[in-house]
Amino acid sequence: MLVILLTVYLHSVRAWIQVQHSCQPGCEVNGNCNLELGVCECNFGWTGKICEVPTFGACRSSNSSTALVMYGTTWPKSCECWRQITKFFWDVPNELSPFPIPMPVFFWKDVGPCFERIGVLKEHQFSDIPMSNETNVKWFTASRNSTKLKDPLPELEFVEISAPAKVAPHNAPNNADAQLVSVRFCPQRCHDRGSCFAPGHCVCRKGFKGDACEEESRGLIESTNDRGYKSCLNNCSNVGSCLAGYCHCPVGLWGSDCSRSKAFAPDPGNETEVNNTAFFRSKLKIYRYELPWQIAFPLELSDGRATYDKLYSAFEVFHEKFFSDWVTRTENPYEANLFYIPLLANYYMDPKTHIIKVLRHIQTQYPRHISRYEGRDHFIWLPLDMGACPVPHTSSVIKNLIKVTHFGLQISKNQATGIFEGKDTCFKHERDVVAPAADVMPQSKEYMNAYQMWKEALDPTSSPRKHLLYFGGSFRLDAPEYSGGARQAYHEHVVKKNDPRVKTGGTSEDYRSSNFCFCPYGQGFGNRIQHIVLAGCVPVTVQEHVHQPLDDVVLYQEFSIILTIQDMPQLLDILSSISRQDIWQMRMNMFKVRKALYWHDDGLAYNYTLKSLHRKLHNIWGYHY
Numbered sequence: 001m002l003v004i005l006l007t008v009y010l011h012s013v014r015a016w017i018q019v020q021h022s023c024q025p026g027c028e029v030n031g032n033c034n035l036e037l038g039v040c041e042c043n044f045g046w047t048g049k050i051c052e053v054p055t056f057g058a059c060r061s062s063n064s065s066t067a068l069v070m071y072g073t074t075w076p077k078s079c080e081c082w083r084q085i086t087k088f089f090w091d092v093p094n095e096l097s098p099f100p101i102p103m104p105v106f107f108w109k110d111v112g113p114c115f116e117r118i119g120v121l122k123e124h125q126f127s128d129i130p131m132s133n134e135t136n137v138k139w140f141t142a143s144r145n146s147t148k149l150k151d152p153l154p155e156l157e158f159v160e161i162s163a164p165a166k167v168a169p170h171n172a173p174n175n176a177d178a179q180l181v182s183v184r185f186c187p188q189r190c191h192d193r194g195s196c197f198a199p200g201h202c203v204c205r206k207g208f209k210g211d212a213c214e215e216e217s218r219g220l221i222e223s224t225n226d227r228g229y230k231s232c233l234n235n236c237s238n239v240g241s242c243l244a245g246y247c248h249c250p251v252g253l254w255g256s257d258c259s260r261s262k263a264f265a266p267d268p269g270n271e272t273e274v275n276n277t278a279f280f281r282s283k284l285k286i287y288r289y290e291l292p293w294q295i296a297f298p299l300e301l302s303d304g305r306a307t308y309d310k311l312y313s314a315f316e317v318f319h320e321k322f323f324s325d326w327v328t329r330t331e332n333p334y335e336a337n338l339f340y341i342p343l344l345a346n347y348y349m350d351p352k353t354h355i356i357k358v359l360r361h362i363q364t365q366y367p368r369h370i371s372r373y374e375g376r377d378h379f380i381w382l383p384l385d386m387g388a389c390p391v392p393h394t395s396s397v398i399k400n401l402i403k404v405t406h407f408g409l410q411i412s413k414n415q416a417t418g419i420f421e422g423k424d425t426c427f428k429h430e431r432d433v434v435a436p437a438a439d440v441m442p443q444s445k446e447y448m449n450a451y452q453m454w455k456e457a458l459d460p461t462s463s464p465r466k467h468l469l470y471f472g473g474s475f476r477l478d479a480p481e482y483s484g485g486a487r488q489a490y491h492e493h494v495v496k497k498n499d500p501r502v503k504t505g506g507t508s509e510d511y512r513s514s515n516f517c518f519c520p521y522g523q524g525f526g527n528r529i530q531h532i533v534l535a536g537c538v539p540v541t542v543q544e545h546v547h548q549p550l551d552d553v554v555l556y557q558e559f560s561i562i563l564t565i566q567d568m569p570q571l572l573d574i575l576s577s578i579s580r581q582d583i584w585q586m587r588m589n590m591f592k593v594r595k596a597l598y599w600h601d602d603g604l605a606y607n608y609t610l611k612s613l614h615r616k617l618h619n620i621w622g623y624h625y
Helices: 079-090 187-192 233-238 268-277 314-323 352-365 367-371 396-400 450-457 486-493 508-512 528-534 565-576 580-597 605-621
Strands: 002-011 014-021 032-034 039-041 110-117 137-143 160-162 175-181 194-197 201-204 241-243 246-248 263-266 286-288 338-340 378-382 402-405 467-471 502-504 514-519 538-541
Touching (some): 079 110, 079 137, 187 194, 233 314, 286 314, 352 367, 402 605, 450 580, 514 528, 528 538
Parallel strands (some): 286 338, 378 402, 467 514, 514 538
Antiparallel strands (some): 014 263, 110 137
C-alpha cells in the first residue's frame, strides 16, 4: 500500500513528495520494512514476504527460531549444508561463469570435512557436530574442484563430496587444546548462535556475547579472534539489534544500520523536471542503495573469524563514515548526483559475476536512476589486490561505473603484457578513484609517534637523517612482472653498488632515519606510501602507468620524486643532487596533505575520497571522457 505524505520538498522550482510503501503485517517480527520499495528486508538465511521462511536449514545447529546459518569452512558442517549453500550461490544464469559472489566458502578449493546422518531426512541434517555415540554418522570431504570421487553421495549438482581418510580434531580460536563438540555440551546450546568447545565453552557469532551467547552486542566483537572490531555497521545507529551482521530495526526504520526513515517519489505534476535536472549541481549529494542479503551482505570470513584482513578494510571505513555524513548523504535519490552501490566486494573474491548480479537487481528495482547516465554516476568499491583489473567490460554499464580501488594501473592494449595481459580496462583516471589503503590502524604506535617525528623533521636546524635511501621490501628477482621491473632495476643499480648511504631491509624505524624511501608496487597495489609519508620520508615512486592514491586531488609532485625504470642507473646521483633545503620543503608540503592518506584517528582519507568523487562527477558533466 502506498501512503503519500503531505510534506512536499522543494529545491528551486523542483519538487518531490514523501511516500511510504508499507509491507505486509508481521514483517517487523523478523525483518525491516523498506518504506521505499514496500518489501521486507530479511536477515541472512531468511526469506518470504515477512521473512518467515528459513533457508539453509542444514547449516543451522537446529530448527530453533534463534539458530543462525553457519557458513564458514574452518569447522565441519553437514554435507547437506554445502549442497544448499553452493546450489543457491552458484545457481546463476547460463551465460554467467560460476564465479563466487561474496561467500567466504568459495575462497577455498577444498571446503573440508562434512558429515551425513544416514537415514535422516534432509530437513533434519543439521550442522551440529555429531556426538561420539551417534552410530549413523558418516564423514566425507566437500570440494569444489575435485574430479575423482570416492564413495560419492547422490544428487550432487553443485558440490562434490568424497570420503576423507581421516577427520582431524577442530580447535577453538586461540586455544589449541579445546576441541569442537556438539552444542549439546554447552550452556543452553549457545542459543544456536555459536559453536561449542570442550568442556563447554561457547564461541559466539558476531553480535552476541555471554556464556550461552544469550546477550546481544551491537558494539564490539567479544568472543572470536577479531575481538574489538564492530559487530554491526555503525552499531545499528544505536537503535537496532545486531544479529550476526544484520541490524533488526525498530518499526519505521530500515537499512543496513537502521538509518533510513524517509522515502521519496517524483511529484506527479513535475515529472520532467525531476527526471532531467532536479539533482544537485552545486554540491555533492550521494544516495546509497539498500541491497538484500541475496545480493550483498557483510558476511563473516569464516568460523571464529568475523572480519577480514584490515589492509583491505578502507571500504568498510568509508561505508561507516558515509552513513553518518548527512551533509553528503541523502535519502532522496531524485536530488542525488552520485549513487553508491555497496557491493561489499573483498580481496578473497572474484567480483565478475557478483557485479552483474548486483546491477541486474538495481536495473530491475531502480531503472530510473541507473539509466540517467547509463551508470556513469554510480560508483562501487573494489578493494582487491589488482583493483578493477579482474572486471571485464562485458556491458556498457559495467564499463561506465566509477570504480574506487587501491590500484590505479592505466595501460593501453599494447602495454598489457605478462600478468596484466588483457587488463587494459583496469583504470581510467578521468572516471575512477584510487583510494589509500587502511593499513595504518587506529591508535597505532606508528601513527601516535608521528607527532614528535614531524616536529623534528620540519625543524630546518635538526640533524641530517642517517640514510640517503631506504627500501625494506622484497626484490622478487625472478618475477619482474610483480613490480613492472622496478624492484629488479633497484637491486641491479642500487643494491649491488653497496653504497653505505643506502639501507636495505629493516623496520619502520628506518623510514624515519632516511631522507628518501623507494616506493614500487607489488602484484597490484602497495601499502608502502602510507608508512613512508607517516615517517616524513620523501617517496621515490617508480610505478610506471600507475596512478597514486588520490593523485587528482593530492599534488604528489610537491612532496615526492617520480621516476621511471630508465632513471634507475642514475638514481643515487639524482637523489644526491637534491639539496637539504629542497628536502625540507618537500617535507613541509607532505605535512600539509599527509592526513589525506589515513582513514583512522584524525585522518582525512574519507574527505579526500569525496573530493575525488566530486571531481569525477564534474568529468561526467563536462564530457571529459
